[in-house]
Amino acid sequence: MKHIRLQINGVWRTGWANPGQTLLDFLREELNCTEVKKGCGKGDCGACTVIMNGISIDSCLTLALQAEGAEIITAKGLGTKDNPHPLQEAFIEKGAFQCGFCTPGMILSAKALLDKNPKPNREEIRRGLSGNICRCTGYRKIEEAVASASERSSNQSDDRELKDQ
Amino acid sequence: MLLREDGKARLIAGGTDLILEIRDHANSFEALVDVSRIPGLDRIHSDGERIHLGPLVTMTQVEESLLLKQHAIALWEACSWVGGPQIRNRATLAGNIVSAQPAADGAIALVALNAGLKILGFQGERDLMLSDSYIGVGRSAIDASREMITCIEFEGQHQGEASAFRRMAQRKAMALPQLNCAVWIASSVGYCTNARIAVGPVATMPFRARQAEAYLVGKPLTDETITACAAAIQEEVQPRDSMLRGSGLYRKEMAEALARETIKLAISRLEGSLA
CATH class of the missing domain: 1.10.150.120 ([2Fe-2S]-binding domain)
Known part of the structure; x- marks a missing residue:
């Protein structure tokens, strides 16, 4: 386990990541970002898409540890109910x-x-x-x-x- | 770090293949060494003679490179077929090579472009032709637990040369190829002077249709020649029956049509560049 720090929707967050853990599982299970959806888990469906350092990626095909220090945008970061994107x-x-x-x-x-x-x-x-x-x-x-x-x-x-x- | 782990650690970059292998327990490693954030390894540049691609160059970078569109359009076309945007943003061309799949679109194009690799290991650097890097299906001569590709390189396009890539798949996106084909051709006054034709997946590794190439060289670039060359390709390829890709018999028939269209596309570009 490693303690990592990354920016989610402009806010620095920290959490414990396992070496083989995907960014998707880390976001959902450790940081409770359940707006990132788990569909196929193998890069076919795109439900787990996040924007990492400005580019879209499948978070199920990226390791949490590879996202250390990264800026991540999830759907929650785009807008609010009162002020939608x-x-x-x-x-x-x-x-x-x-x-x-x-x-x-x-x-x-x-x-x-x-x-x-x-x-x-x-x-x-x-x-x-x-x-x-x-x-x-x-x-x-x-x-x-x-x-x-x-x-x-x-x-x-x-x-x-x-x-x- | 690889040296310290002595074969028990493996390099990871984009991870789009490797993470699936880990997930499916097809492969396990005691450690992964992430090279994906090493600066400077994602360069695409030309020294005037040869084009050099760093090991972290992604499919998206190839797709967005004007240099590659001009000098290696087969590669540019091939990479645009890999996965969807999210995959292309992470997947590297070097990974496409080390995964050693005979269907890999990027590698098929690179074989036709006669790409060479620079590989850095514990003993130092060595050169290896891409086409010599295959041992079997999914097995590369490059041992990612002990060495890494540091450069993928090939000759830039000269006057009178052209390339093309086409594939056949069940859908227009996010589908594995049933067949793919890349052609590189050189010509002078309407005659073929040199050619390389790569076809996948019809063997345990990206397949060079050498008999068809030999036939083509010295011939006038007419419809007759193209038809005969495509027929030679059909003779040479040995696709297997595949649940995913279709029967071997069907794909053998289709290889002729796909090769014919790919050769035609390359030749049409030849004329364009001569004009």
């Missing part, structure tokens, strides 16, 4: 949910995409979300929500990025 707003408006299990990962992959490419076309949106599976197969609404969020952000140019980004 444009992507969260768009997902609500477009009804881009069925069971909701894939949503945190979808939103983070969408954020990673829009951070790199603020005006993606539909093909680029599909490619940006290709590492995330929705088992209810509600992809069309999700794609619409991402397109709508990208228009929204470019209209307002109101940047709600986390302040240390």
Whole structure:
């Protein structure tokens, strides 16, 4: 066991990590970040997506110890109920949910995409979300929500990025 | 650290293959040595002659590199097929090599580009051709408990040369290849002067279609030549029956079509670069 320190949504947190423990299990079990979902556990479904040092990764395929000192963003870090992120707003408006299990990962992959490419076309949106599976197969609404969020952000140019980004 | 653990520790970088092996208890190690945060090992650069890739270069970096798009488009295309964005952000090309899968998209392209490796071990540095680094399915001559790849390198693209990569899979993303093919071709006044064709997964390691290559060299780059060359590839490959990828017979038939299209794509780029 090793005591590690990492930044979750702008706040430094510490916890005990086992050598072989994945970042996903560490986040859920040690730090109680249950907004990071455990789906397949082998990098196929993308439910466990987090943004680490600015890039999207599957937290089930990263060891907790490899994230020591890293900046992690989870879905919880994007916005609050009263002050949602444009992507969260768009997902609500477009009804881009069925069971909701894939949503945190979808939103983070969408954020990673829009951070790199603020005006993606539909093909680029599909490619940006290709590492995330929705088992209810509600992809069309999700794609619409991402397109709508990208228009929204470019209209307002109101940047709600986390302040240390 | 590897020396101290004497074979019981293993290097880890992106971990996208290795963590699955650990999870499935396919492999166990007393220690893992994480190299993923060593600065400077993720460089892509050209010295004018050769392109050098550091061992931490990820699939995403390849995909975003203009240099590689211009000089090694087969590699650029291949890496864009690996996993989804989250996997490509972590998975390294060096890992694609050390995992030694005969289907590895990145490695197939690198075989066609005739890539060489620099490997650092306890005894010092050695050079190894990528195509000589395979011992069997999933078995690499590079022992990640005692040595590491420090550089992947290949020649930049000259006038009259081109490459291409194509694959066949059940879905357009997040699917393992049923077949993949990379072609590198050199030409002069409409005749092939040199060629390398890599096909996967049709053998225990990325397969070089040497008979088809030999056939191609010296021939005019016409539809007739391409058809005959693709037929030679079909003769040469020996795909197995696979629950995941399809029957061996089916894939042997399809190898001809995939190779034909890949060769055509490479040749179309040749003409583009000559114009």
